Amino acid sequence: xxxxxTERVLSEPQFAALVDALAADPERRKELxxxxxxxxxxxxxxxxxxxxxxxxxxxxxxxxxxxxxxxLIFILEELDTGVDPYLVAAAARAxxxxxxxxAALAPFVMRALGNIRYRDEPIAxxxxxxxxxxxxxTSAVSELLVTLRWLGxxxxxxxxxxxxxxxxxxxxxxxxxxxxERAVQAIRGPAPGDEHGTHSCCGTTSNGVKSISxxxxxxxxxTERIESIxxxxxxGELITFKEFFQGxxxxxxxxxxxxxxxxxxSLTVAKLARVQKLLExxxxxxxxxxxxxxxxxxxxxxxxxxxxxxxxxxxxxxxHRMLRVIEDNDVLRRHFELGVNFIESLVxxxxxxxxxLDAEGRIAGxxxxxxWDEGQVVTRAVEMLKEKECGSRIQA
Amino acid sequence: xxxxxxxxxxxxxxxxxxAAMSVAxxxxxxxxxxxxxxxxxxxxxVESDKDMQAMLAVLGNTDEPIAVRLAALQALQAASFSVxxxxxxxxxxxxxxxxxxxxxxxxxxxxxxxxxxRDKDGFAQKKLLDGLKDPAKALVPPEKALQLLSYxxxxxxxxxxxxxxxxxxxxxxxxxxxxxxxxxxxxxxIFEKVLRDKKELRANRQIAAAALxxxxxxxxxxxxxxxxxxKSDYDDIKATSLVALQQFGDDEALGKDKALLKSxxxxxxxxxxxxxxxTARQFLSKYSP
Numbered sequence: 310x311x312x313x314x315t316e317r318v319l320s321e322p323q324f325a326a327l328v329d330a331l332a333a334d335p336e337r338r339k340e341l342x343x344x345x346x347x348x349x350x351x352x353x354x355x356x357x358x359x360x361x362x363x364x365x366x367x368x369x370x371x372x373x374x375x376x377x378x379x380x381l382i383f384i385l386e387e388l389d390t391g392v393d394p395y396l397v398a399a400a401a402r403a404x405x406x407x408x409x410x411x412a413a414l415a416p417f418v419m420r421a422l423g424n425i426r427y428r429d430e431p432i433a434x435x436x437x438x439x440x441x442x443x444x445x446x447t448s449a450v451s452e453l454l455v456t457l458r459w460l461g462x463x464x465x466x467x468x469x470x471x472x473x474x475x476x477x478x479x480x481x482x483x484x485x486x487x488x489x490e491r492a493v494q495a496i497r498g499p500a501p502g503d504e505h506g507t508h509s510c511c512g513t514t515s516n517g518v519k520s521i522s523x524x525x526x527x528x529x530x531x532t533e534r535i536e537s538i539x540x541x542x543x544x545g546e547l548i549t550f551k552e553f554f555q556g557x558x559x560x561x562x563x564x565x566x567x568x569x570x571x572x573x574x575s576l577t578v579a580k581l582a583r584v585q586k587l588l589e590x591x592x593x594x595x596x597x598x599x600x601x602x603x604x605x606x607x608x609x610x611x612x613x614x615x616x617x618x619x620x621x622x623x624x625x626x627x628x629h630r631m632l633r634v635i636e637d638n639d640v641l642r643r644h645f646e647l648g649v650n651f652i653e654s655l656v657x658x659x660x661x662x663x664x665x666l667d668a669e670g671r672i673a674g675x676x677x678x679x680x681w682d683e684g685q686v687v688t689r690a691v692e693m694l695k696e697k698e699c700g701s702r703i704q705a
Numbered sequence: 706x707x708x709x710x711x712x713x714x715x716x717x718x719x720x721x722x723x724a725a726m727s728v729a730x731x732x733x734x735x736x737x738x739x740x741x742x743x744x745x746x747x748x749x750x751v752e753s754d755k756d757m758q759a760m761l762a763v764l765g766n767t768d769e770p771i772a773v774r775l776a777a778l779q780a781l782q783a784a785s786f787s788v789x790x791x792x793x794x795x796x797x798x799x800x801x802x803x804x805x806x807x808x809x810x811x812x813x814x815x816x817x818x819x820x821x822x823r824d825k826d827g828f829a830q831k832k833l834l835d836g837l838k839d840p841a842k843a844l845v846p847p848e849k850a851l852q853l854l855s856y857x858x859x860x861x862x863x864x865x866x867x868x869x870x871x872x873x874x875x876x877x878x879x880x881x882x883x884x885x886x887x888x889x890x891x892x893x894x895i896f897e898k899v900l901r902d903k904k905e906l907r908a909n910r911q912i913a914a915a916a917l918x919x920x921x922x923x924x925x926x927x928x929x930x931x932x933x934x935x936k937s938d939y940d941d942i943k944a945t946s947l948v949a950l951q952q953f954g955d956d957e958a959l960g961k962d963k964a965l966l967k968s969x970x971x972x973x974x975x976x977x978x979x980x981x982x983x984t985a986r987q988f989l990s991k992y993s994p
Contacts, residue, residue, distance in 0.1 A: 356861030358827035395827070427788045430799040430826075440828035444800040480792040483754070567858055567888075569825075607890030608920065653863045654890040 321359065324351060325366055325437035332370035341371050345383045347648040347658045354651070360658045361393050362438050368399035369434055376406045382520060385414075386678040388421040390572035390661065394449035397425045398432045401452035405459045415464035417679075418456050419471065424572065425449045426480070450481065454488040458495040468496055521685070522675045526696065529671035535637075535644045536670070540602070543615035543631040550641075553630065554670035558693030559598040560584055560686055561664045563647060565605035565656050566617045573661055575621065577601075580683055582622040585629060587687045597690045599629045604647070606633035607654045645672065665689045668697035722749035726756045729777075730763060736770040743776040747783045751790040757781075761794070761801045771810050778805075778813070782820055803828050807844060815845050822853040829853070830860060837865050840874075847874055851881035858888040870895060876906060883909055887916035893924060900928050903938060914945050918953070926954050934968050943972055944981045947988050960992045 319327060328344065331337045344351065344367045352360055368387070371380050380403075387400035401421065404414060429450045431441035457464050457471065464471075474481055474489045481489065524530075536551035553559075562581050568574035578601050588594040601618065603609035609617075614631035625631060634641050642649065648660035663681055665674035673696075674689045725746035729739050743760075750757045763769050763777040781798060785791045791798070805817045806829060821829035833850040836843030843850065847869065854862040866882040873879035883899065886892040899905050899913040917925040929946035932938050947969065950959060959965065966989065973985035 354864075356830070357857070357859035358825070358830045359861055361827060427792055427795070429792075429796055431796050438831075440803060440831075442800055442803040442828075444797040448796050480789060482793040482796065569859070605890075610922070652859070652861065653892075655858060655863075655888065657859055 318353070319351060321362065321438060324363055328366050328370045332373055338374055339377065339379075341367055342377070342380045342383070345380070347650050347660055348646075349650070352650040352658060354653070355657055356652055357657050360650075361395055364658075365395045365399040366437050368396070368403045372399070372403035372406045374406065375408055376403060381407060382678055385417050386660065388417040389679045390424075390570065391421065392424060392428060392570050392572065394425055394428060394430045395432055397421050398447060398449040398452040399434070401449065401456045402434075404456050410460045410463045412463045412466055415457070415460050415467045418453055418460065418464070419467040422450065422453045425453070448485075450485055451488060454485065454492050457492040458488070461495045462498050462500045464492075464496045465500075468493065471496070520677055520679045520681070522677070523689075524671075524673055526667070526673075529667065529669075529673060530644065532644075532670045535641055538637050538641055539635045540632040541611060541635050543611050543618060543625050545611040547635070548630075550670065553598065553600065553632075554666055556668060557596055557598055557628075558668055558673075558690050558697065559600060559666040559670070560690050561600045561602060561666060563602050563604055563645075563649070563659070563662050565603050565659075566609050566613050567605060567655070568659075573659070576680075577661055577663070578618065578623060579621040580681070582624065583683045584686055585624045587683055588690075591687070591691070593687075593691060593694065594624075595628060596694055597628075599624075600632050601630075602632045602634070602641075604649050604656050604659060605654065606635070606638055609633050648677070665693060667693045668700075722746040722752055722756070725749060726759060729773075730759045732769075736772045739770075739773045740776040743773070743780050747780045748787070750780055750784045750794070751787055754793060757784075757794040758797070761797055765801045765804055767809060771813065774810075774813060775816070778816060778820075799826070802826075806832060811845070815849060818845060818853055822856045825857040825859075830857065834861055834865065837862070837869075846877075848877035848881040851878060851885050855881070855885040855888070860885075863889055863892075867892075867895070880906070880909055880912065883912045883916070887912070887919060890920050893917060893921045896920070897924055897928055900925075900942075901931065907939060907941060910942050911945060914942075914949065918949060922953055925949050929954075930962070930965055933965055933972070936968075936971070940972075940977055940981045944984045947972075947984050951988050951991065956992070960994070962992075966993060 328341065331340050331344075343349065345364060351363065355363070368384065371384075376384065384400045384403045387396050388404070391397045391400065401418065404418070407414070429448050431444050432447050432449065432452075433439040433441040434447065457467075471489065472493060473479055475486055475493065477486070479486065479489075532550065532555075536549065536555075538550045539547055540550065540553065541547050554561075560581070562577050564574035564577050566574075581599060581601055585594060585599055588597055588599070601623065603614065610633070614633060615625065618625055618631040623629070623631065645662075645664065648662055650657050650659075660678050661676075661680070662678075663676040663686060664672050665686065667673040673693055676686060725742040726749050728734055728742035731739065734742075750760045760777045760781055764774055764781065766774070785795070785798065802817050802821055803826075805813060806821060808814050808817070818829050818833065822833070832842075832844055833854050836845065837847055837850050840847075845853070851862065851866060851869070854860045862885055866885045869878050869882040870886065873882065883896070886895060893916075896913040896916045900910050900917060902910070905913075914925060914929075917928065926949065929949045932946040933943055933950075969985050969988055973982050973989060977985065
């Protein structure tokens with residue numbers, strides 16, 4: 310197994326052995342991050358619970374060494390939007406292997422605490438695929454509190470949210486309230502000398518993690534292969550990719566109606582509605598298209614798309630549509646390099662992803678994995694509008 | 706005065722809950738008395754950690770009478786809906802449920818696995834799947850395992866459900882396998898086949914119709930028409946087909962479909978059961994010229 314080409318489907322024990330082998334080999338440790346890509350072949354035809362076990366094991370392996378920047382985004386993603394206690398616990402543990410704790414990390418840990426505290430469960434990390442049947446040991450909340458303690462004074466910014474959890478009626482079990490107290494004491498410790506402040510601009514945390522990408526005009530992927538792809542909208546109308554996405558910039562989100570993580574698809578589509586409102590407020594709603602494209606076109610038929618969008622306040626008209634791909638969904642998926650995988654026709658895991666397309670329908674920017682800011686997305690789309698107008702002026 | 710009354714009521718309630726819990730955990734009381742005590746104060750477990758732990762201990766103790774354990778489970782499950790109040794005990798609760806999932810008592814096992822599966826618990830899923838792959842490891846009958854696994858559409862059970870449809874251990878298992886597969890758009894051809902197969906159990910054909918309606922309404926319309934043109938098919942299946950066409954079909958096309966209307970007219974008379982005749986007549990009154 311170690312050193313072997315690993316694109317074939319492995320059993321879970323084989324996958325775990327591969328992860329352990331990569332973790333133990335300093336020359337190959339960096340390959341662990343690749344195993345966290347949702348579209349990795351190892352995750353094909355796996356149920357969501359299996360993927361939790363697999364991804365959790367990878368995160369734990371990453372935690373055993375120093376965490377590089379390219380791994381950090383996956384850890385932060387899990388803390389930001391994860392609702393599975395095993396994965397959140399593994400991510401919390403992995404975060405403690407980041408070489409430099411900074412204040413930018415604290416809000417992620419606190420957010421995870423809010424997301425997971427009412428879903429917490431006992432966790433076992435000793436062996437692959439193990440489930441705790443005893444309340445002793447660790448849990449997601451426990452790991453998060455230990456991570457807050459590790460952050461120490463870098464977590465000062467979240468102290469007002471953390472302190473109430475010390476109270477007897479704060480909800481946490483007594484044994485965890487002790488951990489809260491320890492975290493609070495650590496946070497109140499002497500301030501670090503090399504504070505790096507909060508998030509810097511452009512979706513880069515002060516640890517250097519990027520969740521926002523941009524491509525200059527001369528490096529954007531051609532849409533030749535996807536222009537003729539037919540999509541169907543929430544009213545059942547058919548339109549090609551070229552017809553809808555060329556001629557003006559667009560904002561595209563991906564989702565599916567059967568997503569059971571409220572932090573992902575439901576929130577993404579609700580935020581798209583807010584993006585539309587921002588565009589309206591700026592007088593741009595007729596000059597920038599928006600679209601929500603489903604990962605699950607076989608199930609998300611027009612009526613389902615319409616109701617899903619309607620329930621979340623999405624504006625739906627000629628320039629703003631809920632869409633599904635009729636054919637060649639794989640071609641579209643490859644073009645966008647979507648972070649998604651499937652068991653049969655069902656999505657088993659996906660990331661948050663938002664794309665800004667230029668006036669030619671080419672990908673100009675993306676916001677991935679962690680929560681994106683509606684204002685930033687609109688700003689980026691407006692930049693594409695200006696780019697188009699500059700291009701028109703030059704041609705004239 | 707009102708405040709004093711409120712405080713007095715609260716105190717009385719607490720005393721009453723404590724008394725109930727005292728009986729519930731008293732092994733010298735009869736099972737009937739203990740069950741009555743538990744059901745009289747179902748939310749006592751969220752009022753004190755001590756009571757929560759006591760109920761968990763009862764649930765996890767195989768020496769306790771099964772009726773008392775089931776009552777404890779019910780009380781804990783009810784209390785778990787108070788998500789905020791239940792927070793401090795949730796970890797212990799999940800651990801106990803997982804422990805009891807392999808309990809010697811089949812009813813307790815089944816109920817606990819059901820609770821865990823509603824939370825999409827990975828431990829429970831793995832146990833149920835292991836039992837389907839190897840009957841020696843089964844904790845519940847296959848039809849129950851499939852039913853519980855279907856609580857999570859993202860489950861790993863699709864492959865095994867297909868195998869069970871092809872080679873079912875019993876009729877109930879096939880039925881539940883079909884229900885589970887109704888979440889998978891790739892299973893539409895299976896449902897078409899089941900719907901058209903007159904040798905298939907009628908309950909399964911009805912499941913197939915419902916599944917096709919969800920996954921591929923166009924295909925259901927096509928098959929519904931074929932069923933209605935088939936004189937030898939069953940009345941209940943024809944009635945389901947009529948409803949599908951009437952509610953979701955293309956009205957203009959249906960109104961012009963002479964062969965279909967003639968067939969439905971035949972269905973509306975003769976030996977057809979009265980309730981199905983009515984369905985047919987409603988269809989005809991809508992679409993006949």
